[in-house]
Amino acid sequence: MTAPTLHPATRDGRNGAEQAGEPPRLTASRRNKRRFGADWKMAWAFVVPFLALFVVFHLVPVFYALWQSFHGVEKSGGLGFTKPSVIFVGLDNYAEALTDEGFLRSVGRVLLYGVVQVPVMLGLALVMALIFDTAIVRMRSLFQLAAFLPYAVPGIIASILWAFLYLPGVSPVLDLLDGAGAHIDFLAPGSVLWSIANISTWQWTGYNMIIIFAALQAIPRDLFEAARIDGATNWQIAWRIKVPLVAPAILITGLFSVVGTLQLFSEPTVLRTITNNVTYNYTPNMIVYNLAFGSNQPYYSAAVAVVIAIGAFLLSFGFLRVLQRRNPDE
């Protein structure tokens, strides 16, 4: 990459010619110098620093994981005097994962969780966005800020706070519920999954609300007025006009939420510190972590991780298909 070596005089001369209204006589190379964005070497120089790190820390690990998932340590009958050798095992790890009862149960658990938590959270976010869009509630930006505040709390800290709020003795929430005659054990085997769901709902509802609200605000206002003249009630406008028009935004938030559900890790890991009802293999992600760093089975762990990633991809594409069917033009 060479810096332009134009002599100042030459440069001034050219500018002078242009000011005089004469068409500048440019050679091919000069014309290239003027047009920005044609220099491919320069472009790569700008792109490479990011790209190199992205490849090393995002793409190489993926291929490494794929390689690992098809390999394993040779199980020899020896007493471990020889160094165990790594061999190609084909789809053995995958077969093991797909028949592993603990893994399948954890997948079923997060799917059940997702089927309930994602619609509840997005429903809440949609209702809030619709209410804010009507301008009926005063001090809108203040309420929006309050709804968004949980997103500013680090996930681990949010989980720690809720863990205390689920804990008898410390929790004011349990005190209030007891006072109202409701004795709820948030950490019982049947309820702890929903206590985890509550933590994610608390953290992400406001975030999703902002996205849906922005989409609502982008709808041209005269559409509502026209509907009103035609006799539509506020409820009809909300459900027949607003909701269908923000459906793409809702689906996008749904897509992110579903992918997030499959990766559930920190919330159950924190609740595990206060209850044994969250086991070490409670979610697929906890299994991957535990296989890799707890029980030293990296190859099998990689296969489980790849299965989760494929599941996430399939779910994403399913969502995108629904999205495209709604907007055939795009």
Next chain:
Amino acid sequence: MSDITARRTRRRAVWSAGARRDRAPLSTRFILTVTIIALTAYFLIPIAWMLIASTKSTADLNTTFGLWFSHFDLMQNLHDLFAYRDGIFRRWVVNSLIYSGGGALGSTFLAALCGFALAKYRFRGRNAIMGLIFGGVLIPGTVLALPTYLLLNSFGLINTYWAVILPSLSSAFGVFLVRIYAAAAVPDELLEAGRIDGAHDVRIFFTVVLRILLPSLVTVFLFSFISIWNNFLLPLIVLNDQSLWPVTLGLYSWQMNAMSEPDLVRIVVTGSMVGTIPLVVLFLTLQKYWRSGITTGALK
């Protein structure tokens, strides 16, 4: 609807728009307001509890009502928090600031370079790079955890600051955001004028382009800072040395002991408050940036 009726309704809408807004029946307005207030209470109660609990002694935590103050012991709790285990919490705060500040600065700069190039240069491989970045975003972090550990291990970087910073430097979201912003905000004429004046592309970038991109860079910085501050899995796997831990990991380790050591509860809660403050301050001061970041990220 035909053109004529549409135009007529629009004309009528002009005078009715202001009046209609508040015409919802009182009962509806009441129900909607109560709904919002109830949800706001839900969002604020854990935060209020955290603020109040951090002012209480261990005895008061267990005996007084959690959502109201008793004896005000915040200073005592803060003192004990920063004195506990030879004051390692201060170290964790500094570490978090180094990871988040350094990582966010670096990733914002790299995203600015790459996003600008993708928006303003026409070169072979451009679409392939964008596809690669978009595909990379969809890969769940789970798959990356173990290989990233092995990779860092082979570089000898486990238990160093680099183990947390290097993987955080490539923010695909940042590139995406800068590319959209640069395409819309940086005029081609300006770049060409710079060239005519004989300035090198790199100089044009540093003197002119960076300044124009600044609003989008603040957004990228904000979101990188938050995501690194909140990161849990990466530090958990690459840092064994306690003195290198960020706040999140440190608090988690204390939380594990809090069940058997009840006096630790007030320390964990006070630490949670201290660990949340930087992010809340960032959000309150940079409101317009996070709004634009969330909506461009999701809608475009």
